[in-house]
Amino acid sequence: MNKTKLLIASTLKPIDDSRMFEKFGVSLAKTNEYEVNIIGFSSKNTLTHDSIHFYSHGPFGRMSFDRITSPSKIFKTYLKVKPQIIICNTHELLIVTSIYRILFGGRIIYDIRENYVKNIQNTNVFTPILRPLLAAYVRAKELITKPFFDGFILAERIYSKQLGFVPAHKSIVIENKFMPFEVVESESKANSENIVLLYSGTISASNGIFEAIEITDQLHQIDSSIRLRIIGYCALKKDLLKLQEAIKAKEYIELIGGDFLVPHQQIIQEIKEANFGFVLKKPNNGINDDKILTRLFEYSANKLPMLLLNNPTWVKFCDEFNSAIPINPNHFDPNKTLALMKDSSFYTQGDTKSSLWESEESRFLTFIAKFSKFKI
Template sequence: MKKHKLVIGSILKPVDDTRMYEKFGLSLDQTTKYDINIIGFYSKKLPKESNIKFHPIFHFKRLHPSRLLAPSKFLKKLIELRPEIVIINSHELLLTTTLYKIFFGAKIIYDVRENYFRNLLFTPTFPLLLRPLLAGYVRAKEYLSTLFFDHYILAEKQYAEEFSFSKKKHTIIENKYLPQQHFKTPTKRPEKTLENSEKIRLIFSGTIAESTGVFEAISLAKNLHNLNPKIELKIVGFCSLPETLKRVKLELKNSPFITLIGGDQLVSHQTILSHIQEADFGIICYPKNRSTINSMPTKLYEYLGNQLPIILQNHERWEQLSQQYNAGIIINFREVNYHELISKMEQTENFYSTLPGEEILWYSEENKLTNLIEIESNNIL
C-alpha cells in the first residue's frame, strides 16, 4: 500500500518536540499509512530508532533577523519533499503553506497551539507600540487562511470560542500527558512522609516566562524556605527572552536552594519528566493575563499523570480538574498563608484519593488525530 507523505512543521519548536514528534508523529506512524517528516528547530539529540525523518533546518535566536527567512526555507523544503498532507503550528508558516497548496494541491492543516494574537498583544515580547500591529497582522493571516486551509486542530477547548475563523472545520485535540509507558490501570504513587524527609522538593517546569508564573514560583519557594529550610525548588525549562532569564538569575543569586536547569538551553521532555518524578510538589501559577486566561497548562496533565501533588493557582477550570483527584492545594498566590500551606503540604495522605486514568492521557486524544488525518488523506485527489 502506498504511503501518503506527510509533513509536520514548526519554526520555533524543535523537531523532537513532544506534540509534533511523540504525540502526532508516533501516533500517525503506528498506523503505517504515512511517510512522516518533521521540519523544525535544531535539536542536539534526535531519536535514532524512529521511522520518522527529521529536518532541523532552523537554528537562530528567537528575535534574530534570520528568522525572517524561515518561511522561505520551509517552502523550499516542502518543494523538495512534496508532501500530500502538511500540518503546521507556526502562524509564520500560514502564507508559505498556502502557496504550497496552490501550486501542489496538498491538504493543509493548522495546529493552533497558542492564541498568538493575544500573546503578541498582551505579553512584553515586543515593544508596546509594535504589539497591536503585529497582533493584527497575525489575526489577518489566520482569517485569510480559512480560504485555503482544510482543517484546524485546536489544542485547547476554549479556543473554539476564541477563534471564530476555525468554526465548522476544527477538531479539539488537547495536549494531554504522554507517559513513558502506556498504562490503563494506574497504580498509587508511593506515599512519602515529608516530616521525615531531608528535602521537600518543589518543581516549576516548562516554559520559563513572566506569563507562566516563574517569579511567583520563586517567591513562593523563598517564603516557604524561610519557614522550613528543607524546602528546595527546581526550575526546569527553556526561557526565550534574555531579559527574563537575566531577571530569573538575579532572583536566584543568593538562593542556593533554587536550581535552574535549562534556561537558555532547550530541555528534553524526558529530562523534564524525570525531574517531575523526583519532585514532591509541582507549582502552577499563571499571573492574570488575557493571553493565558483560558489556557490549560500541559504541565497540569503531566503532574496529574505522575500523581505529583500540586500547589495550584485558584483558576476555575484548573480547580475542577484537580479536585476530581484531590491532586493538590489551591491558593491565591497574591495572598498566601505560608504556615497554613506548609501544614497542608505535610498531609500527604490526603492527595490522590482518586487516581487519574486515561482521561488525562494523550491516548484519549490519539484516535481523534488518526481519524482526522485518515479522512483528509482519503480526500486527496
C-alpha cells in the same frame, strides 16, 4: 505499501516537541500508513525513529532577522519532501503552506496551539507600539489563508469560542494531554528527606517563575528541607538574567536549562521525582483563564500534587482528582500552605487516565485519515 507523505512543521518549536513528535508524530507513524516528517528548531536531543524523518533549523532568536526568513527556508524543505499532507504548527507558516497547496496540491491542516492574536496583545514580548500592528498582521494571515486549509486542529476547547474564523465543520479539539513513551506507575515520593518543588516548562515572568521563587523562599525559611528545581527553556533574555540573579546565592534552588532547550523526557523524569509542582501562569487579562495548561495534564498524569494559582478553571480540573493546593501568590500564607503540603492526601479520587494522550489519539488519527488516501 506506499505510505502517505505527511509533514508537521514549526518555526519555534523544537523537532522533539512533545505535541509534534511524541503525540502527533509517533501516533501517525505507528499506523504504518504514513511517512512522517517533522520540521522544527534544532535540539540537543538525538532522535531516531524508523518512520519519522527530522529536519532541524535554527538556532535563532525570537526577535531576529533569521526568524523572518525561516518560512522561506522551510518552504525549500517542503519542496524536498513533497508531502501529501502538511500540518502547519504556527501562524508563521500559513502563507508558505498555502502557496505549496496552490502550486502542488495536497491537503493542509492548521494546528492552532495558541490564540496568537490575544497573546501578542496581552504579553510583553513585543513593544506596545508594535502589538496592534503584529496582531492585525497575524489575524489577516489567518483570514486570508483560511480558504486554502482543509482542516483545523484546536489545542484548547476555549478556542472554539474565541476563534470565530475557524469553521466548526472543519475543526476538531485535540488537547495537549500527556503522552508517556511507557506508562509507569508513579513511585512514592514520601521517602525523600527533602521536599522538592518543581517549576517545569517554559520559563518566563508571565508563567510565574518569580512567584515560584518567592513562595519557595518563604517556605524554605520555615523548613530548610524545601528545595526548588527549575527545568525548561527561557526565551526572553531579560527574564533569564533576572532569574539567574534571583537564584545565584540560593543553594536550595537549582536551574536545569534556562539558556538551552531541555529534552522533554528529562522534564518528565523530574516530574516523577518531585513532591509538588508549581502552576502559576498569570491570567494576562484573562487570556489564560479558560485554558487547560499542558503542565496540568503532565502533573496529573504522573500524580504530582500541585501548588496551583487560584484559577477557577484549573481548580475545577484538579478537584476531580484532589490534586492541588490553591494559592494566591499576593496573599500567601507559608505556614498554612506547608501544613497542608505535609498533612494532606492527594489523588484520592478520580481517574488520571483522562489526562493521557490515549484519550485523544483515536480521534486525532480518524481526523487525519479524512485527508489521506488511506483509511484507518
